[in-house]
Amino acid sequence: MAGLATSLGAGASTNSLSQMADMDLLFLFGSNPNEGHPIISLWLKKGLRNGAKLIVGDPRKTWMARRADVWLNLKPGSNIAMLNGIVNVILENGWENREFIAKRTEGFEELKAKVREYDLDRVETLTGVAKENIIEAARLYSHAKKAMVVYGLGVTEHQTGTENCIAIANLALVCGHLGKPSTGIMALRGQNNVQGASDLGPLPATLPGYQSVALPEVREKFEKAWGVKIDPKPGLKSVEMLDECRRGNFKGIFILGEDPAQTDPDLHHVRGALEAVEFLVVQDILPTETTNFADVILPGASFAEKDGTFTNGERRVQRVRKAIEPLAGMADWEVICKLSTLMGYPMHYNHPSEIMDEIASLVRIYGGINYARIEKQGIQWPCPTKDHPGTTTLYTDLFSRPGGLAKFIALDHKGSGELPDKEYPYVLITGRIREHYNNGSMTGRCSGIVEIVPEELLEISAEDASALGIGHLEQVSVSSRRGEIKVKAKITDRSQPGNVFLTFHHRNALSNLLTSGFRDPITGTPEYKSCAVRIDKL
Amino acid sequence: MGTTISGKLVTIKVNNSVLSCQSGKTVLEACRDANIKIPTLCYDKRLEPYGGCRLCLVEVKGFSKPLSSCTTPIEEGMEIITESDELTRLRKTSLALILSNHPFDCPHCEKTGDCQLQDIAYEYGCDWEGSNGRDAQLISSTLNGEKWDLPRRDDNPFITFEPNKCILCARCTRICNHVVMAGTIDITGKGFDSLPDTAFRRPRSLENCEFCGQCVSTCPTAALTDRQGRGKGRKYQMKQVKTTCTYCGTGCNFFLNVKNNKVVKVTSDYDAPVNRGNLCIKGRYGYDFIHSKDRIQTPLIKRNGKFYEATWDEALGLVASKFRELIDKYGPGTVGGFSSSRCTNEENYLLSKFVRCAVGSNNVDNCARV
Ligand code: SF4
Ligand code: SF4
Ligand code: SF4
Numbered sequence: 001m002a003g004l005a006t007s008l009g010a011g012a013s014t015n016s017l018s019q020m021a022d023m024d025l026l027f028l029f030g031s032n033p034n035e036g037h038p039i040i041s042l043w044l045k046k047g048l049r050n051g052a053k054l055i056v057g058d059p060r061k062t063w064m065a066r067r068a069d070v071w072l073n074l075k076p077g078s079n080i081a082m083l084n085g086i087v088n089v090i091l092e093n094g095w096e097n098r099e100f101i102a103k104r105t106e107g108f109e110e111l112k113a114k115v116r117e118y119d120l121d122r123v124e125t126l127t128g129v130a131k132e133n134i135i136e137a138a139r140l141y142s143h144a145k146k147a148m149v150v151y152g153l154g155v156t157e158h159q160t161g162t163e164n165c166i167a168i169a170n171l172a173l174v175c176g177h178l179g180k181p182s183t184g185i186m187a188l189r190g191q192n193n194v195q196g197a198s199d200l201g202p203l204p205a206t207l208p209g210y211q212s213v214a215l216p217e218v219r220e221k222f223e224k225a226w227g228v229k230i231d232p233k234p235g236l237k238s239v240e241m242l243d244e245c246r247r248g249n250f251k252g253i254f255i256l257g258e259d260p261a262q263t264d265p266d267l268h269h270v271r272g273a274l275e276a277v278e279f280l281v282v283q284d285i286l287p288t289e290t291t292n293f294a295d296v297i298l299p300g301a302s303f304a305e306k307d308g309t310f311t312n313g314e315r316r317v318q319r320v321r322k323a324i325e326p327l328a329g330m331a332d333w334e335v336i337c338k339l340s341t342l343m344g345y346p347m348h349y350n351h352p353s354e355i356m357d358e359i360a361s362l363v364r365i366y367g368g369i370n371y372a373r374i375e376k377q378g379i380q381w382p383c384p385t386k387d388h389p390g391t392t393t394l395y396t397d398l399f400s401r402p403g404g405l406a407k408f409i410a411l412d413h414k415g416s417g418e419l420p421d422k423e424y425p426y427v428l429i430t431g432r433i434r435e436h437y438n439n440g441s442m443t444g445r446c447s448g449i450v451e452i453v454p455e456e457l458l459e460i461s462a463e464d465a466s467a468l469g470i471g472h473l474e475q476v477s478v479s480s481r482r483g484e485i486k487v488k489a490k491i492t493d494r495s496q497p498g499n500v501f502l503t504f505h506h507r508n509a510l511s512n513l514l515t516s517g518f519r520d521p522i523t524g525t526p527e528y529k530s531c532a533v534r535i536d537k538l
Numbered sequence: 539m540g541t542t543i544s545g546k547l548v549t550i551k552v553n554n555s556v557l558s559c560q561s562g563k564t565v566l567e568a569c570r571d572a573n574i575k576i577p578t579l580c581y582d583k584r585l586e587p588y589g590g591c592r593l594c595l596v597e598v599k600g601f602s603k604p605l606s607s608c609t610t611p612i613e614e615g616m617e618i619i620t621e622s623d624e625l626t627r628l629r630k631t632s633l634a635l636i637l638s639n640h641p642f643d644c645p646h647c648e649k650t651g652d653c654q655l656q657d658i659a660y661e662y663g664c665d666w667e668g669s670n671g672r673d674a675q676l677i678s679s680t681l682n683g684e685k686w687d688l689p690r691r692d693d694n695p696f697i698t699f700e701p702n703k704c705i706l707c708a709r710c711t712r713i714c715n716h717v718v719m720a721g722t723i724d725i726t727g728k729g730f731d732s733l734p735d736t737a738f739r740r741p742r743s744l745e746n747c748e749f750c751g752q753c754v755s756t757c758p759t760a761a762l763t764d765r766q767g768r769g770k771g772r773k774y775q776m777k778q779v780k781t782t783c784t785y786c787g788t789g790c791n792f793f794l795n796v797k798n799n800k801v802v803k804v805t806s807d808y809d810a811p812v813n814r815g816n817l818c819i820k821g822r823y824g825y826d827f828i829h830s831k832d833r834i835q836t837p838l839i840k841r842n843g844k845f846y847e848a849t850w851d852e853a854l855g856l857v858a859s860k861f862r863e864l865i866d867k868y869g870p871g872t873v874g875g876f877s878s879s880r881c882t883n884e885e886n887y888l889l890s891k892f893v894r895c896a897v898g899s900n901n902v903d904n905c906a907r908v
Pocket of ligand 2: 703704705706707708709710711734753756757758759761762
């Protein structure tokens, strides 16, 4: 999301999900909403039924790709080349929105000079997508009246993740496809509250509400509210904390509800760090790979056991309500308050609504939100005051950057951190399936779901399977430079020759033992989406 | 998933009162918005109008025959009557036809108390006690009609199908084909033998079905029910708590149905701004982890590589003193926290505050970054 923040101002989707029904073009990029976000896919399907044209950029032949007017089956890691190529076609044909570029953006000349290097021949070579398809995608997108780009983790989970988002913003800006209903950029995130968790500040360089710790006026505001001095130096990112643990410099970690020992890429590294740290506290609702490493495990309360709010992918702050008492007696917010008090910084709230009131007083985009207002329906931020209705469409007149202008940023193709070679000839793409969720600690304990999807399967094309002599549901070994796992193979035309697919939902086949340590240098998001593997019949 | 229709206002007259409504609505929608009751069985606001059950008939001035309100768009100046003896008679006829092939096992039926057919039959007094002439024929056809006698099907983990209770409203097949676009079920067979079923009557499996339970959520009777929720309680015995899904970032709302401090079922929330009553497999059927026997129920402290149960006071006391000790010895910069995109906004805010205030560093991060 750092990408959208750089180009447009806010790291968030620009429109409401329900507006998808009225778009006339959908450019779906690196996302398989039918599996990852099924209810968003219903809105998209509604848009398609209403006549929207469809462009799909995905190396996998997904449900949407099968129905696409143009399917850009690009090589993993070639997103920037693809998008630069499309922008170049648009500019060469004069299909851009000149008025929008002139009035609402800056940096256009740099972009123009850069994308000129991405002529069709070069882009075809880099992406593997036929020229006609690139031209057709450019034509359809630029000629649409109400075009939405919907992108997913296939865009962000690369070492160029942030840049990929910027490249998408460049495309939308060139055509002026922002700032109107059913026209914009929607990011589909992985976990339910990624948006809220980013908004509210468990980040090393920003205080809640994306307010930089480096700014004295920001620190002053929080110091006054919290009654402590705040260090102006940004803290360490999670990756850096783990690195320092291995070096012996980092001593204590409190992990709230995460499972890096299964979901982080390059598991050997993470596990080494969790072993090395002197004191590890993990709070979770269920045992995970990470709780094994803990010195103290604290029981977490599930979403059914506590009051609070989540902020969804369209910036809507919605209520979570306590349906049953916390099984272990305390909700997570109460545990944090108690621990803080014991450590000498008293925290006391009677109800999470009081925490939200405090948030509203410190974070402008949440300024008008309180529990009474969101009792019936959630509100979309920015909602700065108590009488503000919330914001369905961002940037209708100004971008939230200095000067109100959006920024073009010229980018170059870099590719994946690890490319297939002789020894590791296949590209492993990891992702999600509809039935399971993340580390599977929750869905893996839902009997019906376990019955229908009991184990990990390696999705492989018929061509590759027959070349390797592998039959459907036969055991194979998948190995990378970092590790090896054994799984059954599932032959499917969803995988293109050369690419194979695994999820990371199962503890019996830890696919992240294989994935690489390459990361987006800006956000630290790991390159889950592609690494090089070899496959051997067992 | 209706789209918002922002059109001009149209004035109509319903049962002699004047209503001002958004153009583009149907007579049924306009009446329901104004809290005027019209019975329906084949209508679901997530679906396109169908006009199959013939219960929503209304009289419209200028038309000699009643019209189905769910398929008739409102027009300026329209005059509508929703209740009359003739409409009641017509509705009773349609109901009698439906009931003529419906089992009367209401005492132990899963849907009792939450069944649209039962409610409408009750409202229209389908016992027809003391009636004569044409109505008397209705009774006998209702009670003595030829009935299906098909076995109940529990051939998959999530959805139970009791074909005998199907009233062929096609809500399930329409939602599956038009909204989910999964194409799992269709009305198969002809005439008296038609049924909503899968191709070749194969069990639902991942090969043909998404297990979203959308078909169950729309079924007006007990023909389709959530298998895991069966026998766990009547709707009126359960507390319905509206909440937001814990899985993906779509932010669907639904009701957790709670009985005896246990979540036993999930049901749709039609007013939800994002999902409008729709759910996927995880939202609808992904709740049993809440009461999993594996849940961590008490704090655990590791000693010599083994975990021992502890009280909250012991565990939090240990954590607080150990963190304090590390901070005092090595400095606040050596202690930090990871928070989760699965936790609430309030918890994320508090963790950020905790690390900055109680620990005294900025070492707080959202570890997944996805
Ligand atoms: S569960 Fe969903 S996909 Fe399966 S039959 Fe029902 S509506 Fe169709
Ligand atoms: S199964 Fe239910 S929803 Fe489907 S046609 Fe029969 S009664 Fe209607
Ligand atoms: S019901 Fe499905 S689509 Fe909706 S939030 Fe939950 S997991 Fe996401």
